[in-house]
Amino acid sequence: MSRFVQELNQRALHIRSTEDQQRKIAFLNQASLELLRWIEQTATHWLDQGKLIALLGGEHSITPGLIAALQKRHPRFSILHLDAHADLRQSYEELTYSHATAMYHALRYEAVDRLISVGIRDLSNEEMQYIQRNADRVQLFHSWDLHTQLFCGTSWDALCDTIIDKLSDHVYISFDIDVLNPGDCPHTGTPVPGGLSSMQALYLIHKVYQSGRRIIGFDLVEVGYHPHNNLDAIVAAHLLYQLANIAIASNTPLDNHQVQVPQP
Ligand SMILES: [Mn+2]
Numbered sequence: 001m002s003r004f005v006q007e008l009n010q011r012a013l014h015i016r017s018t019e020d021q022q023r024k025i026a027f028l029n030q031a032s033l034e035l036l037r038w039i040e041q042t043a044t045h046w047l048d049q050g051k052l053i054a055l056l057g058g059e060h061s062i063t064p065g066l067i068a069a070l071q072k073r074h075p076r077f078s079i080l081h082l083d084a085h086a087d088l089r090q091s092y093e094e095l096t097y098s099h100a101t102a103m104y105h106a107l108r109y110e111a112v113d114r115l116i117s118v119g120i121r122d123l124s125n126e127e128m129q130y131i132q133r134n135a136d137r138v139q140l141f142h143s144w145d146l147h148t149q150l151f152c153g154t155s156w157d158a159l160c161d162t163i164i165d166k167l168s169d170h171v172y173i174s175f176d177i178d179v180l181n182p183g184d185c186p187h188t189g190t191p192v193p194g195g196l197s198s199m200q201a202l203y204l205i206h207k208v209y210q211s212g213r214r215i216i217g218f219d220l221v222e223v224g225y226h227p228h229n230n231l232d233a234i235v236a237a238h239l240l241y242q243l244a245n246i247a248i249a250s251n252t253p254l255d256n257h258q259v260q261v262p263q264p
Helices: 002-013 021-048 060-070 102-106 125-133 143-151 156-164 198-210 231-250
Strands: 054-056 077-082 112-120 138-142 170-176 214-221
Touching: 002 021, 021 060, 054 060, 054 231, 060 102, 060 170, 060 214, 077 102, 077 198, 102 112, 102 170, 112 143, 125 138, 138 143, 143 156, 156 198, 170 198, 170 231, 198 231, 214 231
Parallel strands: 054 214, 077 112, 077 170, 112 138, 170 214
Antiparallel strands: none
16 A cells, blocks of 8 residues: 555645646546555455455545445445445535545445445535435435434334345445544544444444344544544544454354454
8 A cells, every 4th residue: 555655645746736726636536546446456356365355544535446346246235334424425625536425436336236324414415315316225314313213212223123124135334433423533534413322333233243244345434543642543443343353253154153243
C-alpha cells in the first residue's frame, strides 16, 4: 500500500496550490479511481489464496474496490451497512469517489442484491429519492425509527431479527464507525448524535453469524485519530477483534470447535 500511496502523493505535489479547483478535482477523481482498481487487484490476489479480507480506514470511499473483487466470485450477496449516513450520493462536492458516495458505487454491481443500511440519521433529498426509486433493493433502518421502537418496548433482539431477515445467505459488512454514538468515536470525520451503542452493533453482527449466514468480507472505516486521545483507536480495535472473529467463525464448519467467537 505504502508505495502506491507515496506515488499518488508525489503526483499530488505537482499540483500547485495556485492551480484552479477543477484541475485538483480532476486529479482527485483519477487518483481515487486508481486506488479503487488497486484495492480490487490486491483483494483479488488474496481471495485467490483463499483469504478472508477486511478493509480498514480512513476513508469509506475504499469499499467499492473490495466489492468489485468479491462480486467476481460471489454471484449474489447483501451488504449490511452500519452508518450514520446513507452514502448514496452520486457525487459529493464534485468528487465522484467520496465517503458520501460509497454505497452508490457498491450498488453498481449486480451481484449486490440488497443494501440494508442501519443506524442512518443523516441523508439528503437526493438520497431519499434514490432509496424510494430502488425500494426493492435498498432498505434503510433509520436510527430514529429504531430508537422509537426501543423506547416503546420492542427489544433490540427482535429489531435485529427484522434487519437480518432482509439479508441473503452471503453478507458483506460495511461498518462506518460513525454509526455509533459520537462519544465512542469522537474524532471521526462526520459525527452525528443519536447513534447505536457498541453493544447494539456487536449484538446485531453476532446475530448475523448465529443466523447461519456467511460473512464474505467486511470493512471498518472512518476511524479518526487524535494524538492525545486514543478512545477512537480503542473502540475500533475492539470492534475489529470481534468482526474478525465473527467473520472467521461464519466461514468455518460448525463442527470445527477450534474457532470460538468471544463474548464482547
Ligand atoms: Mn458515515
